Amino acid sequence: MSAAATRLPDQSRQSPAKQPVLLSIEGLTKHFPGRGGRIVHAVEDVSFEVRKGATVGLVGESGSGKTTAGRSILRLVEPSGGKAIFDGVDLFSLTPREMRAYRRRLQIVFQDPFSSLNPRMRIAAIIGEALDARGFPRGKKRGERVAELLTLVGLSPDHATRFPHEFSGGQRQRIGIARALAVEPEFIVADEPVSALDVSVQAQVLNLLSELQKSLGLTMLFIAHDLSVVEYLCDEVVVMYLGRVMERGPSRRVYATPRHPYTKALLATAPIPDPTRRRTHVALHGDIPSPINPPSGCVFRTRCPLALPACAENVPPVEAVGGGQFVACIRHNETAS
């Protein structure tokens, strides 16, 4: 999939650095009750900011808590702690009723295009439900709006009368995007929107998202495990491991000068289509530990090539290393190169 993504032209990103912060995540934590009264630490003390009009990539392996983090922000799973300040309001402090009023401002595009559309509803009804949610009046205009949305995502207006099973995965994902856009949201969580698609259609859907983001001025949290996709699409990147943020900052800086050993290892696994560019190889051994019993201190220490005894003692603080880059590693000064 990386090949498909990197073959795309690198569209120059305008820096949204001067834009105000639209969403600020502070200390987001989500614990699930596990078997035998134990706690699954899915997301632990995650903080980052999303500026208006920016795309922030949330990357990590399976089990890193990135999807849970994204869903917690929309309160599709109830967070256990922290704040999500959206446009000056902490979403986590709202009652479910108050939250409903905010829902149309924040939307989500799901990973699996097959189960994200109700198989017994026609496309017009699926998008119509979203139009209902924002109080769009019934009548002739409604059909026009559905047609408009379908056209916007590159489908034909006469697809409206069909059922989801009549579409391919890529087309379904476009329908999912149209549904999210129907409420005219300001912020979209894209939860691995292309990882379930064929390589040949991944690039199309990514381009669509990227174009829509620019033309509609959307702010996006893009969740992915594929670093090349994130590099193509995102202004900022947040690297997660076992529920915690390892490193975050502007994509260019993080990709050019990764400071955390985990980020380095991740980047080393991503193929680079440029033969003149070299990255140091850091091989990771073993599997991601269980979030039921995460390692003490730095959660990455069990797989870290640079781990010291001191790493087991305290959770490393997330420290600024300049240029908007933040790293949670006690040896980050040595890793600068």
Added chain:
Amino acid sequence: MAAVAQALQSEPNILSRLVGRRTSLIGIIILAIIAAAALLAPFIAPYSPSKLSIASRLHGPEMAHLFGTDDLGRDIFTRMLYAGRTSLTVGFAVVVFSSIIGIVLGLTAGFFRRLDQPVSRLIDAMMAFPDILLAIALVAALGASATNVVIALGIVYAPRLARVIRASTLVIRELPYVEAARALGVPTPVILVRHVLRNVTSPLLVQGTFIFANAILAEAGLSFLGVGISPDTPTWGTMISVGRQYMDQASWMMFFPGAAIVLTVLSLQLVGDGLRDLLDPRLAKDI
């Protein structure tokens, strides 16, 4: 393109696919004949169902009385047609009534985590009683009438439906399209009906068919035992019950209503099996 064409062809038109299966088709044909006979009873029946004729009591099958006459000289064929009306109506009413209870309990237990334990234990408690025994107890408490038989059997069969619906709801609750609806701020009752209930119709249809068959059998059982519908109203069960007393002299009094029950229940089972095979996601073709 081939995949799209294939998907269009297997557009889930259940009825036409059901007719394509030989066993299901036989079931549908028998059911249709029985239903039509019951529905058109006043036009088909050669006599009045309550016309007594002491002169011709306990006649065996003959040209004047196809299925013979009973102890009071009433035409058994006529009475069977009218009895079919009652039996089928009771069966269908039981399906509707138990579906309503089953849907409410099943959706509640499956969708709301906190209510799952109490509701599921209630369902278990109801299922712990033997069907017929619980029905007898309920009818005894409510009083014997067609309405009360429907209520009693509805309560007896509701837990089965509730279980099936709960199981499907547990799966559907976690699907992204339900989450998408929540993300849009769609109210929970609307989600329950539009997204959950609409997608549990397959197991509901299958279970409903089997409950239909069971209810007809159970109604006959209750009537036979004398705790069901009053013997004045012809039902297949009451006809067998009365016929039992003349078993050695007029076996046709029991045979024909019994055959009607067997045929109806068998054909409902055939249709139910067909529906289950067609709608079971594990057996269904992957589109």
